[in-house]
Amino acid sequence: ETGVTQSPTHLIKTRGQQVTLRCSSQSGHNTVSWYQQALGQGPQFIFQYYREEENGRGNFPPRFSGLQFPNYSSELNVNALELDDSALYLCASSTRTGANSPLHFGNGTRLTVT
Amino acid sequence: GIQVEQSPPDLILQEGANSTLRCNFSDSVNNLQWFHQNPWGQLINLFYIPSGTKQNGRLSATTVATERYSLLYISSSQTTDSGVYFCAVHPYNNNDMRFGAGTRLTVKP
Numbered sequence: 001e002t003g004v005t006q007s008p009t010h011l012i013k014t015r016g017q018q019v020t021l022r023c024s025s026q027s028g029h030n031t032v033s034w035y036q037q038a039l040g041q042g043p044q045f046i047f048q049y050y051r052e053e054e055n056g057r058g059n060f061p062p063r064f065s066g067l068q069f070p071n072y073s074s075e076l077n078v079n080a081l082e083l084d085d086s087a088l089y090l091c092a093s094s095t096r097t098g099a100n101s102p103l104h105f106g107n108g109t110r111l112t113v114t
Numbered sequence: 115g116i117q118v119e120q121s122p123p124d125l126i127l128q129e130g131a132n133s134t135l136r137c138n139f140s141d142s143v144n145n146l147q148w149f150h151q152n153p154w155g156q157l158i159n160l161f162y163i164p165s166g167t168k169q170n171g172r173l174s175a176t177t178v179a180t181e182r183y184s185l186l187y188i189s190s191s192q193t194t195d196s197g198v199y200f201c202a203v204h205p206y207n208n209n210d211m212r213f214g215a216g217t218r219l220t221v222k223p
Contacts, residue, residue, distance in 0.1 A: 035211075042202075043202075045211055092157075
């Protein structure tokens with residue numbers, strides 16, 4: 001069974017640039033959620049994708065956008081990067097949307113914005 | 115929105131000791147999960163426990179949904195138990211998992 005994989009592991013970008021982070025869900029999982037974890041805090045929900053459509057969104061501006069592909073993998077795109085976007089970005093997959101499925105996380109992408 | 119509070123924020127134990135971590139939440143929830151984040155940032159799902167009690171080796175968890183709290187028990191702690199333990203709840207009619215601020219556990223040899 002293949003777990004959740006994320007790429008890249010680390011990334012350094014300059015303020016104002018754009019970034020794309022990638023996630024492959026665990027085999028058999030059709031739902032992908034993205035989280036942002038600032039240093040010393042718990043993860044915060046960005047959005048969830050199911051059947052290639054956004055299926056719930058947290059309190060993040062529109063410059064955070066995503067995609068899900070037919071193989072259930074997903075991308076997180078962030079435009080016009082700000083210094084506060086520096087964080088660990090975590091992808092989690094599950095077998096179902098909503099509450100009735102445990103989340104399985106990848107190792108994350110650590111983004112630094114300078 | 116729903117508030118999730120974890121206590122204590124920090125905990126230092128000697129190897130072999132037992133501990134109890136607590137998670138309080140401010141409203142009814144659809145489910146609750148406990149995670150362990152290791153020093154490299156990886157989040158591991160420990161328990162999916164909307165109610166009742168579950169055990170997995172040296173770890174066990176109890177959720178009392180009617181009283182809006184959950185407890186994570188760690189027995190005979192080992193240095194590999196070190197890291198941050200997060201409680202996360204799933205409010206009704208929402209796909210947003212809300213995480214607490216975590217309990218940072220350090221187990222000393």
